[in-house]
Amino acid sequence: MSKKEIDISVPSGFRDYLPEDMIPRQWMLDTIRGVFEKFGFQPLDTSGIEREEVLTGGDPDFDKQIFRSYTKDRPYGLALRFDLTVPLARVVSLYPGDIQKPFKRYQMGKVWRGEKPQAGRFCEFMQFDADIIGSSRLTSDAEIVSVIYETMTALGVGKFLIRVNNRKILNGLANFAGYDRSKSENVMRVLDKLDKLDWTAVSKELAESVGLTQDQIERLKTFIDSQSDNQLDTVARIEELMVDSPDAKEGIQELKRLVYLVDALGVPRDFWSIDLSVARGLGYYTGIVFETVLPDLLSIGSVFSGGRYDNLVQSLGGEQIPATGASVGVDRLFAALSQLRLLPEKKTQTEVVVLNFDPDAEIYNSQVATTLRQNGFCTELYLGREQTIKGQLTYALKQGVPVVVISGGNERGRNVVQVKDLRSRTQVEVPVSKVVEAVRDFL
């Protein structure tokens, strides 16, 4: 293949982030990290490549949407992680002596899934997770609700709703509605669609693809209808309704206590609800589950979701360790913040461009740039092809940099610089020893 024929496009399902996207993206990630650290979560990083058996749980029929990786010397057995939860469970099992429990950790990183590329679906994306390992206390679940609330608030999102449910109640539904427990997973999967489909569509699917009777579907409807905007009302109604279901009973008591804990952790009741249709797809959840939606952008789905998963660590061959946590859908959240115009609209972090149009003043301008940097200003010394003041000013304007310093041999000879604010178009001449003050005045 000749070099001219190389296809330099990014492969379908993959993406690049140019600075214009990266600057607000980094602001978002830094903000999330700040909130997580305020809650006492500690950073973790794990290998991007895992043993395939760790990812598949040793199941040879495991979901094929995994990226396997190999070199000529190591042809088998390695694959790219598809989430950050399985690696966390592995780490907890692998280093029991180094990890004190409860282990509150956060991790940010890329994960890979062999999805069919389509609009909004990518094969490589970033996750940002916060989990509490080794705590069975309900307060841990309440803390996750609180960390979601504080994160969304720190990002400036004014309207969002954290929908909370308990898998134990959903497990009790079989008993309550009178269908076989083997159908539970399928029933949950269908009920979970209630944020997108109406009851007619859902009940049709419950009958046709799950095989429930009309009577059973009616019971489910009564259950779903118990929901109200008031968390304690919802709890009271399902408590009465499901009095004969022991599984559900425990779940209902947890939800009731959760209301007071979430209050104590400073989350206003308007920002969360008990939503009896929320199931979260993943099979490993065992208790409280949550997801976060933006009422103005419902179609985007949940941007921050998770739940309690008390059996996952054990399934990797470790001991039984309770766990709860949530994951930010970084790309979804970024898309949402962008649509809501909540991202800082900075094309650059650079505050000053020192023009550099006169070879006789290049040393002089280098010194000026260094002085500004040493005083904390993000400073670019112009290094491109444009030879004229005008061409270099155009560059600074296009970059969105607010201030420029303009000096040629003339200024150098007199030991002065011109400092110009590109927004107000004000320009001052100051002694070079005063350049820091002059730039500071404009910023």
Add this chain to the structure above:
Amino acid sequence: MSKKEIDISVPSGFRDYLPEDMIPRQWMLDTIRGVFEKFGFQPLDTSGIEREEVLTGGDPDFDKQIFRSYTKDRPYGLALRFDLTVPLARVVSLYPGDIQKPFKRYQMGKVWRGEKPQAGRFCEFMQFDADIIGSSRLTSDAEIVSVIYETMTALGVGKFLIRVNNRKILNGLANFAGYDRSKSENVMRVLDKLDKLDWTAVSKELAESVGLTQDQIERLKTFIDSQSDNQLDTVARIEELMVDSPDAKEGIQELKRLVYLVDALGVPRDFWSIDLSVARGLGYYTGIVFETVLPDLLSIGSVFSGGRYDNLVQSLGGEQIPATGASVGVDRLFAALSQLRLLPEKKTQTEVVVLNFDPDAEIYNSQVATTLRQNGFCTELYLGREQTIKGQLTYALKQGVPVVVISGGNERGRNVVQVKDLRSRTQVEVPVSKVVEAVRDFL
């Protein structure tokens, strides 16, 4: 395979970073990022998976140390990036309209190489690069020297040396020493070992494996011996020596001008040297090259290196675009900072643990934790299994958290809290409304 048999170790050549390592590591990465931004470098992120042909340059015989990746649906053509320079060259060619030049970008990210795992060699590691694309000015190379100096200084490294050379001079060596230019790459590769081997060993290798005559080797020795601690002396000597070599002449003029530019950019002459043996392994360098060593840890090799590569973008089918840049060896640098005891010795970022031993005070303690968080303190509400004050205090001590808040039902009843400094063992009782002030006094 039964679940009990899953091998949960991290694959050989790969690593996890627990919080104890991640906290100083993040401090290091944040510091580097801060310096890069001060120089006007902008963030970029690119896909971890690339088209294989982009990585290999379409060469079917390309180095086999590449991790290919596939799913059942996409069996061929994808591979993991092995550095951040090739993706940068791709991005510059792919989005010419979106990228204004000069393009100063930084990028931090994992890269993968199928190295044979051995001590200190890993298959997955992090790089942190700063490059200037689209500038042929020598000032750009000087800026890279300056960004290396400022980075090392910001990290608190007191002793380091940036070794600088010019590939153009090395290219002129063939002419000067009288060997065929086809031997140039091999000669450079051997001379590059002078930081590890003495002249006897190097001259032996030049004779035996490169096939130079004794006369040619003598000429090389004269060249290497021209080097002095004083940058301008070195330049003057090789200028005289290589007067008949046009390639070298251009390179020497560049080095001479570089001395004054690097001065202007605030780099003291003690922190860099002209080192005529530096070649840098990569074939794509075309001009100034640099590497950074720590005199107290020479064996660790270069921690921050790079050079000018004016032809790389073109080799990917783009136009000819000049470029220069350098890459931090993140893991090497981290190991060096660790050995030099320059890393912050914090096991945790958490400042306060709110004990949580009395179920009757759990709501009360949740409120206290929330107040502390809202006032900016990194606060952990104790969520583990220990039920006693003593057990929870031991946890806080082991974590290295300086302050704890201790409240049970008794304190709740009187609306007070106990605040204790675990270092001085001082404890005060304050009204709950004064908890923020009390914690602040101890921190």
